[in-house]
Amino acid sequence: MEQIPAKIFELYLDHLVGTISADDRLYVQQQLETNPVFKAQWEYLEREGETIDAGDYLHRIDSAAALQQLKAAGTTPAAATVIPWKKWLAAAAVVLFLGLGGYYFLHTHARVKAPPVATLQRKQPVRLLTGNGEAIALSKDSSVQTIALNNATLNTSNGALQYTSADTVLNTLEVPAGENYQLTLSDGTKVWLNAATKLRFPFHFGRAAREVYIEGEAYFQVAANAQQPFTVHTSLTSVQVLGTAFNINTYQTGTVKTALVSGSVITRDKKNGQQMLTPGIQADYTNNQGFATAHFDEEEVLAWRRGVYYYHRMPLTNLLKEASRFYGIRFTLNDVTAANQVVTGLMDRSRLDDFLSDLATTAHISHQVAGNEIILK
Incomplete structure (x- = not known):
């Protein structure tokens, strides 16, 4: 036929x-x-x-087989991404x-053409709040930006911050929803920060230890130094390393996910519980159940660093919560009949129009823009 x-x-x-x-x-x-x-x-x-x-x-x-096809592609497929x-x-x-x-x-199969979203309001900037109370907006464009402070000199370019300083007071780097950012600490450790994430860190580490505090999601490539352990603190756990690469995620209230890519780490809770990890293993910690470990998909866990988010058999209501943080836009679903639709696919931060078009094609959902909100109906 x-x-x-x-x-x-x-x-x-x-x-x-x-x-x-x-x-x-x-x-x-x-x-x-x-x-x-x-x-x-x-x-x-x-x-x-x-x-x-x-x-x-x-x-x-x-359905994992379908998701694997998307991961293997590496970029958003030409057909439906949702x-x-x-x-x-x-x-x-x-x-x-x-x-x-x-x-x-x-x-x-052509997408349903979704109206463009160019009328959305501008996202909030990445900000550095210094220990002495200064607030500096950090550019993400390709131009080199040099900022002289009383206690440090900052250099930014292409969404990354480096600095020189001897100050050991804690600062806070705030990455808003819809953005990500990269930071090189004074010891050479590299940190990638995902959307809606805060990192507290000193411009310069003291002699005893290297300690930072994370809220949100970040990937660390820790510079090795056997004489000065590196510790990442969250509200529920801490992760101690000497030199390694790992991802830590605290987005879900009451849960910390630590995924080890290379090296070794020990993650501890505040009740004297601890879990040692080997590469390829993720530890999920909750107050009620403590630590649970499992193998993780590195491509899936780390794709956010290149602006991609995978989701697997996720109810539409949950997906839109993730999309709000991922794109830095509030999504509101007015169609209650669509709330429990289960979807598998990916989001690309640079292709919001495609995401909305695919929702229109596959879930039969249209949208309208109101300020910095997208209303789905």
Whole structure:
């Protein structure tokens, strides 16, 4: 049979996974009764679906496979970056018997064109709050910016800060929602800070120890120094290292996630509990359950450093909370019927329009912009 139109293919996928709306169900029924071409194409899909038992296939395949395809791509695919996981799997099943027809849908099916969001208000700047009370806005553009303070000289370029100073008073680097930033500490340790993150640190470490305090998410490449341990403090735990690379995440209230990339670390709580990590292992700490460890996907955990966020079988309401922090924009969902839709995919910080277009295509959600808020309906 000739190539199935994308609209019919999508309706069939919704029908197959049980996500078809009442309006679309009525539309399909009307077309089956009045449109011979539509009926022939629909019945072809049904016959082929029965041949491979596509419905059973959905129960046997893991949606993680779909997410792995996105990770392997490294960048946002040309097709939907936000897709209900069941529909993705249905498409994978149907591709088995449609060949290029399924490929056509997954890779060239046009997004619903979402209105541009250029009218959104400007994001807050990255700020450095010094120990003596000064507040400095830090540029993220490519130009070199040199700022002379009473106790330090700052140099910024391309979203990164370096400095020279002998001052040991704690400062605070604040990265707002929708941004990220990089910092090189006085010992040569490099720190990448994710959106909505605060780091307290001294311009210069004392002799006894190197200590910093994190709220949010950060990736550390710690300069080795056996005589001066490096400690990262959170509200619930601390992580002690000599020289290593790891990610630490405190976004979820009451939880700290520490993922070790190289070297070794010991993470401790405030109740004398502790957990040693080896590379590839993540420790999740909660007040109620203490430490729990598991292997982690490095690409998934660290993708935020290049402005990408992966999500796996996430309810739409949870996704929009993550999107609010990730893009630095408030998302409000007015369509309560869509709240529990489960989606798998990625967000690209530089492609908000694509994210909204994909929501319109896959979740049938439109939006309007009001100030620095996006209302989904």
